[in-house]
Amino acid sequence: MSPELHAHAEAWSFPLLITSTLAMVALVYSRGWFRLRSDFPNTISAWRLATFWTGLCFFWIVVGSPLSALDHNSLTVHMINHLTLMALVGPLILIGAPSLPLSRGLPARLGRSAHDFFTRNRQMQRLGRLVTHPTFCWVFATATVIGWHLPAVFRLAVRSHGWHDLEYACFILAGLLFWLPVAQSATGACQRPRWSVPVYLFLATLPCDILSAFLVFCGRVVYPSYLSANRIFNFSTLQDQQCAGALMWVFVTFAYLLPAIVITMQILSPEGAHSQQLGRHVIQPLASQLSGSQTEVV
Numbered sequence: 001m002s003p004e005l006h007a008h009a010e011a012w013s014f015p016l017l018i019t020s021t022l023a024m025v026a027l028v029y030s031r032g033w034f035r036l037r038s039d040f041p042n043t044i045s046a047w048r049l050a051t052f053w054t055g056l057c058f059f060w061i062v063v064g065s066p067l068s069a070l071d072h073n074s075l076t077v078h079m080i081n082h083l084t085l086m087a088l089v090g091p092l093i094l095i096g097a098p099s100l101p102l103s104r105g106l107p108a109r110l111g112r113s114a115h116d117f118f119t120r121n122r123q124m125q126r127l128g129r130l131v132t133h134p135t136f137c138w139v140f141a142t143a144t145v146i147g148w149h150l151p152a153v154f155r156l157a158v159r160s161h162g163w164h165d166l167e168y169a170c171f172i173l174a175g176l177l178f179w180l181p182v183a184q185s186a187t188g189a190c191q192r193p194r195w196s197v198p199v200y201l202f203l204a205t206l207p208c209d210i211l212s213a214f215l216v217f218c219g220r221v222v223y224p225s226y227l228s229a230n231r232i233f234n235f236s237t238l239q240d241q242q243c244a245g246a247l248m249w250v251f252v253t254f255a256y257l258l259p260a261i262v263i264t265m266q267i268l269s270p271e272g273a274h275s276q277q278l279g280r281h282v283i284q285p286l287a288s289q290l291s292g293s294q295t296e297v298v
Contacts (some may be wrong), residue, residue, distance in 0.1 A: 015064040022056050022064075029098060032105025044097060052096025059089045063168050072158055073229045075215075079244040082148075082171055086141070087255040090175025094183040134181040134192070134200055141178035142207045144170045149211060151222060158225045178204065182259060194267055198260035208252040215245030 033049050061067060062081045071078035130136055147153055148167050156163040185197045214222075219238075221227060226237045233240060 018064045019060065022060055025102075026053060026056055028105035029096070029101045030105070032101035032103065035104045036101060044101065048096045049101075051092045052098060052101075055089050055092030055096065058084055058092065059172065062089070068168075070232060073226075073232050075223065075226055075241050075244040076233070076247060079248055081168075082145075083248065083251050083255075085168065085171040086145075086175035086178065087251060089172060090177075091179045091183070093176065094179050131177065132180055132184075134196070137177040137181055138200060138204060141174040141204065144174035146207055146211060154223055155225060158223075182263075185263070194263065198264045198267075201256045201260040201263075205252055205256045208248060208256075212245040212249035212252070215248070216242045 029052055030049065033044060036044050062084050067077065067081065071081050131140075148157065148170065157167045158164070181192075181200060182197055185192075185194050221237050221241060223241070226240065229237075231237075231240075235243070
């Protein structure tokens with residue numbers, strides 16, 4: 001281990017607040033998952049529980065482990081953290097179908113209050129339709145990626161713990177919102193044409209490609225704070241920046257375009273229309289049934 005890594009490991013302190021919060025979320029989800037399995041055995045499979053827990057583990061690694069401090073020393077590590085939150089944590093949590101297990105895992109009275117607040121409040125319904133619309137999801141995710149990589153904003157996150165925490169919050173929220181239309185399309189919960197999802201994913205790669213190309217080919221250090229930082233890799237600050245840009249380009253290309261290709265093949269297959277029909281006529285009514293029963297007392 002290099003001296004810099006050793007120093008970071010020794011200076012790291014266990015993040016009790018974030019760890020306890022994630023543990024509580026995991027316990028509530030697990031409780032709701034077991035209740036759903038008890039009432040409706042074929043509703044939610046074990047692999048969804050596993051993906052949700054995996055998403056929370058990756059979340060903790062980024063924001064709670066010593067890796068979270070190393071992004072002040074390397075733009076490559078900084079980029080790994082951002083990509084993990086947006087392209088791994090977000091979809092893994094959504095694959096876990098969190099809304100029903102989390103609502104079922106809450107105490108009965110709290111579950112009823114939360115259900116009534118989000119389903120009967122017109123303002124919340126309007127807000128929900130706005131923030132889950134694909135256009136808003138795309139714009140928010142793109143603004144998060146580009147905005148937090150502007151030098152002036154980037155400098156704020158490096159110098160302030162508060163801004164750094166806000167940056168993490170924006171990226172996890174952007175990851176969840178960005179992948180939400182894709183998840184809705186996969187379950188048939190979306191009324192929009194399914195062919196719009198590959199277009200949505202392809203368009204999302206363009207801002208990331210522009211940013212990554214700039215980091216690789218601009219020929220200068222964009223973020224001067226790394227010039228005085230202790231190096232944890234055996235290459236220069238400019239090389240570290242180029243590595244971060246290349247990593248972003250490769251990771252985003254695979255993370256966004258592979259699902260787009262898979263969805264396109266499903267649409268073109270003879271079973272594609274049948275699968276979407278099944279999602280609308282079977283999955284959605286089942287979700288409604290579960291939502292209606294979520295307020296039962298244990």
